[in-house]
Amino acid sequence: MLTTAERLFSNDWDAIRRIIEDGNRFLLTTHVMADPDALGSELALAEGLRCIGKNPVLINPTPVGANVQFLDSSHEVQVFHAGLDCSTFDAVFILDISRWERLGALSDPIRLCGKPKICIDHHPYTGGYADHHLVNTNACASAEIVYDLLNYMAIPINERIAECLYASILADTGSFSFSNTNARSHKIAAELLNKGVPHRQIHEKLFQNHGAKRLQFMGKVLSGLQFDCDQKLAWMTISHDFLQENGMTFEEAEGFVDMPRNCRSVLLSIMFLEVEPGDIKISLRAKGDFNCNQLATIFGGGGHNHASGIRMLGTMQEVEHLVLTEARKALQPFLNLTQSI
Amino acid sequence: MLTTAERLFSNDWDAIRRIIEDGNRFLLTTHVMADPDALGSELALAEGLRCIGKNPVLINPTPVGANVQFLDSSHEVQVFHAGLDCSTFDAVFILDISRWERLGALSDPIRLCGKPKICIDHHPYTGGYADHHLVNTNACASAEIVYDLLNYMAIPINERIAECLYASILADTGSFSFSNTNARSHKIAAELLNKGVPHRQIHEKLFQNHGAKRLQFMGKVLSGLQFDCDQKLAWMTISHDFLQENGMTFEEAEGFVDMPRNCRSVLLSIMFLEVEPGDIKISLRAKGDFNCNQLATIFGGGGHNHASGIRMLGTMQEVEHLVLTEARKALQPFLNLTQSI
Numbered sequence: 001m002l003t004t005a006e007r008l009f010s011n012d013w014d015a016i017r018r019i020i021e022d023g024n025r026f027l028l029t030t031h032v033m034a035d036p037d038a039l040g041s042e043l044a045l046a047e048g049l050r051c052i053g054k055n056p057v058l059i060n061p062t063p064v065g066a067n068v069q070f071l072d073s074s075h076e077v078q079v080f081h082a083g084l085d086c087s088t089f090d091a092v093f094i095l096d097i098s099r100w101e102r103l104g105a106l107s108d109p110i111r112l113c114g115k116p117k118i119c120i121d122h123h124p125y126t127g128g129y130a131d132h133h134l135v136n137t138n139a140c141a142s143a144e145i146v147y148d149l150l151n152y153m154a155i156p157i158n159e160r161i162a163e164c165l166y167a168s169i170l171a172d173t174g175s176f177s178f179s180n181t182n183a184r185s186h187k188i189a190a191e192l193l194n195k196g197v198p199h200r201q202i203h204e205k206l207f208q209n210h211g212a213k214r215l216q217f218m219g220k221v222l223s224g225l226q227f228d229c230d231q232k233l234a235w236m237t238i239s240h241d242f243l244q245e246n247g248m249t250f251e252e253a254e255g256f257v258d259m260p261r262n263c264r265s266v267l268l269s270i271m272f273l274e275v276e277p278g279d280i281k282i283s284l285r286a287k288g289d290f291n292c293n294q295l296a297t298i299f300g301g302g303g304h305n306h307a308s309g310i311r312m313l314g315t316m317q318e319v320e321h322l323v324l325t326e327a328r329k330a331l332q333p334f335l336n337l338t339q340s341i
Numbered sequence: 342m343l344t345t346a347e348r349l350f351s352n353d354w355d356a357i358r359r360i361i362e363d364g365n366r367f368l369l370t371t372h373v374m375a376d377p378d379a380l381g382s383e384l385a386l387a388e389g390l391r392c393i394g395k396n397p398v399l400i401n402p403t404p405v406g407a408n409v410q411f412l413d414s415s416h417e418v419q420v421f422h423a424g425l426d427c428s429t430f431d432a433v434f435i436l437d438i439s440r441w442e443r444l445g446a447l448s449d450p451i452r453l454c455g456k457p458k459i460c461i462d463h464h465p466y467t468g469g470y471a472d473h474h475l476v477n478t479n480a481c482a483s484a485e486i487v488y489d490l491l492n493y494m495a496i497p498i499n500e501r502i503a504e505c506l507y508a509s510i511l512a513d514t515g516s517f518s519f520s521n522t523n524a525r526s527h528k529i530a531a532e533l534l535n536k537g538v539p540h541r542q543i544h545e546k547l548f549q550n551h552g553a554k555r556l557q558f559m560g561k562v563l564s565g566l567q568f569d570c571d572q573k574l575a576w577m578t579i580s581h582d583f584l585q586e587n588g589m590t591f592e593e594a595e596g597f598v599d600m601p602r603n604c605r606s607v608l609l610s611i612m613f614l615e616v617e618p619g620d621i622k623i624s625l626r627a628k629g630d631f632n633c634n635q636l637a638t639i640f641g642g643g644g645h646n647h648a649s650g651i652r653m654l655g656t657m658q659e660v661e662h663l664v665l666t667e668a669r670k671a672l673q674p675f676l677n678l679t680q681s682i
Contacts, residue, residue: 174516175516176516176530177541177544179541181540181541182534183532183534183535184531186527186528186530186534189524189527190524190527190528190531191524193524193527200518200519200520200522203518204605207518207603208603208604208605209605210605211604211606212568212575212604212606212607215566215600215601215603216564216565216566218560218563219559219562219563219565219566220560220564222557222559222560222563223560223561223564224557224560225556225560227553234556259556261549262548262549262550262551263549263551263552263553263555263556264545265552265553266553287545287549
């Protein structure tokens with residue numbers, strides 16, 4: 001048995017291969033509100049296991065979202081129900097799990113099931129209760145690690161696996177534009193496209209699948225964009241009333257916060273989104289050397305260096321004041337720097 | 342000497358290699374208002390020629406634009422001046438040239454220079470006055486053909502060449518999202534990133550280099566977006582007055598027309614942009630099976646199936662009426678189709 005420290009730094013390829021070879025019925029799961037990488041990694045691993053005669057069962061803490069339903073067109077993924085007995089599985093694979101509480105209602109049943117638990121992830125690992133790990137923060141997506149595992153097990157990548165892995169990588173690299181993209185991301189993408197993946201359709205389904213009214217709404221939000229700190233700070237505000245006036249759900253504002261990063265001056269973009277009256281979701285996006293995760297941490301939030309989130313209760317005015325004050329402080333060291341681009 | 346028909350369908354690898362080997366001083370050029378692929382291909386070929394001791398001279402019909410200046414930071418590219426004697430070069434390389442009139446003022450001097458002319462392009466070829474051709478419409482960018490030529494000549498790809506080729510491919514594939522992307526695009530990108538290309542910085546310079554005010558302006562334009570034909574048609578209108586009120590140049594509206602394609606319903610997006618009073622630039626973008634080039638051709642415009650342009654004189658009202666009437670007709674066969682995505 002590995003110590004916790006060893007677990008954090010070792011990858012258990014061989015132990016995991018033996019678990020797969022010796023078992024039959026495997027539980028596969030991922031975090032609440034599975035994003036394309038979470039779901040794509042899960043579905044790709046399931047298909048790989050089926051290809052070698054195993055019996056994967058996919059159970060997630062929350063239903064598959066409308067935006068990624070196309071990946072699970074045959075409804076492989078079930079939603080967790082309270083009666084589930086995790087001890088009936090030979091092992092549990094937990095994919096793309098940055099924090100264990102993100103397993104939601106599945107957290108305790110998995111923790112207590114007494115079966116081998118395998119964590120496959122590309123997020124910075126902060127410990128958890130898995131017995132075996134495939135953690136690689138250099139991987140552009142969890143799907144890259146699933147790809148490595150399938151290769152390690154000599155399981156051929158068929159078109160279905162390729163489609164799921166490609167969607168994962170496409171989404172998590174922002175179509176090969178984010179800093180996690182590297183030569184290997186492209187090398188794997190080339191191999192996946194050679195399997196016949198309909199890449200253009202996947203791109204449309206992931207990025208070009210918005211309702212028409214959303215674009216007009218985005219226009220209204222962006223026309224009210226505010227700037228400060230030599231235009232290094234940009235922020236937008238969407239009150240609950242404004243959502244209702246425009247007949248939009250808060251989910252439809254997803255992605256708006258990314259847009260100010262297209263301005264060359266902007267290092268930090270913030271979206272204040274009032275999900276319910278008095279309940280404000282704050283999304284942060286950064287560029288270059290600015291780390292928005294540190295800012296999010298001040299208010300109990302977190303995430304990645306360039307993409308973080310906070311949730312706060314209060315009026316929009318109060319929350320904006322608190323967060324913008326700290327944002328301005330954090331941007332001070334960047335104010336006199338020459339633009340690098 | 343090849344006949345015109347043979348020229349259209351043959352690639353003259355060996356003849357071109359001999360011209361390079363036997364010559365020394367080469368003129369390299371491309372079309373007016375060089376885009377990243379035009380400029381990147383030109384700069385990459387120049388660097389490749391320098392690597393084997395040749396003397397490339399880069400002269401374009403128009404100055405390098407601000408958005409691509411970063412690729413030509415040492416100002417290699419000169420602007421054509423009337424006294425230029427093209428007969429002093431051993432051969433002329435013409436890159437990314439879809440229509441020969443797009444050589445602008447350089448067209449006649451090159452046509453009449455009496456030296457071998459080599460056309461390198463990925464656009465559908467409609468004939469011209471080159472003596473030798475490397476034309477491949479399956480290439481995602483002209484840069485891919487330059488890459489092939491350098492390999493054919495056994496000229497190693499150094500970091501500078503890789504940077505120029507990568508910027509070209511990144512721009513012309515829309516960050517590996519357009520339908521011209523394929524396995525080979527990714528394979529080449531992997532090789533170029535392995536040469537040390539700072540891909541994230543190039544992405545920022547190409548796609549995240551807008552002024553802050555432009556985003557607010559885009560917001561205003563998008564909030565006035567109009568839809569018709571079951572939301573399969575979207576259009577936006579930017580009058581010259583509106584540009585002036587917002588303190589924007591017409592160049593700053595570039596790219597707005599792409600955004601409605603992110604709506605799942607939209608098959609055709611049109612932007613009416615009044616460049617000068619009474620002079621209207623119409624940009625068309627299509628998705629799926631809709632071909633906007635046919636529509637553009639009705640009004641003397643043209644381009645690709647999914648991206649075309651028209652230029653018309655008249656009032657905004659007149660021009661909108663004419664183009665939208667034909668657009669509605671062209672969309673008729675698509676109105677009763679179920680959404681494919």
